[in-house]
Amino acid sequence: MALWQADYVAELLEAHGLKTEQVIIETKGDKILNKALSKIGSKGVFTEELEEQLRKGEVDIAVHSAKDMQASLGDEFKLIAFTERETVNDVVVSTNPDLKIDKETSLVLATSSVRRVAMLKHYYPNIKTVDVRGNLQTRMAKLEAGLGDGLVLAYAGVHRMEYDDKIVHHFPLDEFTPAAGQGSVAIEASVNMDAEVEKVIRKALNHGPTEYRLLAERGFLKELQGGCSIPAFALANLDGDEITITGGLTALDGSRVIRYEQKGSKEQAEELGRTVAKMVLEDGGKEMLEEIKGNL
Numbered sequence: 383m384a385l386w387q388a389d390y391v392a393e394l395l396e397a398h399g400l401k402t403e404q405v406i407i408e409t410k411g412d413k414i415l416n417k418a419l420s421k422i423g424s425k426g427v428f429t430e431e432l433e434e435q436l437r438k439g440e441v442d443i444a445v446h447s448a449k450d451m452q453a454s455l456g457d458e459f460k461l462i463a464f465t466e467r468e469t470v471n472d473v474v475v476s477t478n479p480d481l482k483i484d485k486e487t488s489l490v491l492a493t494s495s496v497r498r499v500a501m502l503k504h505y506y507p508n509i510k511t512v513d514v515r516g517n518l519q520t521r522m523a524k525l526e527a528g529l530g531d532g533l534v535l536a537y538a539g540v541h542r543m544e545y546d547d548k549i550v551h552h553f554p555l556d557e558f559t560p561a562a563g564q565g566s567v568a569i570e571a572s573v574n575m576d577a578e579v580e581k582v583i584r585k586a587l588n589h590g591p592t593e594y595r596l597l598a599e600r601g602f603l604k605e606l607q608g609g610c611s612i613p614a615f616a617l618a619n620l621d622g623d624e625i626t627i628t629g630g631l632t633a634l635d636g637s638r639v640i641r642y643e644q645k646g647s648k649e650q651a652e653e654l655g656r657t658v659a660k661m662v663l664e665d666g667g668k669e670m671l672e673e674i675k676g677n678l
């Protein structure tokens with residue numbers, strides 16, 4: 383998927399007359415596959431090694447899944463563009479085309495995401511989960527080898543890897559709200575990048591409406607200060623100039639979902655996200671986060 387994303391960005395840049403060269407870098411998140419993501423460390427699991435190359439000036443931009451970016455980057459880096467967002471839902475893929483996801487049938491689904499485990503516990507107490515790591519191809523192979531009835535994944539990744547025909551269920555967004563940034567590709571650069579170069583790259587890659595949505599969702603994450611492996615969710619939508627953001631937290635045991643919503647002008651995107659986070663924190667979210675951090 384990371385390679386697909388790099389190709390996608392390179393194609394957009396080339397279409398705008400920019401020459402590209404790809405440098406492929408493996409991150410901790412790609413290499414350490416015997417541990418849950420939440421146990422590898424809370425920050426930079428998929429980003430640290432790429433930032434090292436940016437720092438050294440070996441590369442001009444780093445291409446990431448927006449979802450994998452920590453809420454606050456170090457002083458040396460900034461996100462300069464977000465590509466047009468893909469469908470944001472989580473889906474179930476299965477080798478059994480007749481698999482039914484409902485609130486009664488007992489099933490085992492594989493996922494490595496604390497958000498998805500907590501949400502399944504809350505909305506689908508009949509479903510059990512098993513941990514799975516590795517890239518999408520590895521996960522599909524494990525599924526075929528009998529690990530559970532299905533995998534819970536982001537539609538975006540499944541689509542990019544062309545496994546659409548294995549999708550048996552789309553989770554509804556109002557219950558199963560995705561993680562902040564899901565479905566978009568974020569471009570990171572050094573704060574010292576030449577302003578003209580930045581402008582040209584933004585023109586080739588940035589999708590304005592997606593950027594407003596992500597600014598709101600990332601504002602939510604910043605205020606929450608939870609790191610990237612907490613069961614937090616946030617989704618902003620843009621209707622004309624009005625942005626609506628819903629965000630919250632799910633208890634690890636599924637006992638509670640705290641969810642708030644704010645509407646306002648898109649120019650206040652980040653602030654609206656922060657307000658939602660403050661409301662969540664005040665309504666028991668603070669205690670929930672402390673408990674979550676003690677349990678991961």
Ligand SMILES: NCc1[nH]cc(CCC(=O)O)c1CC(=O)O
Nearest residue numbers: 447449535536538539564565566
């Ligand atoms: N950390 C893994 C990761 N990062 C981004 C995506 C999906 C693609 C996207 O949201 O852009 C995935 C896999 C998944 O959640 O199923």
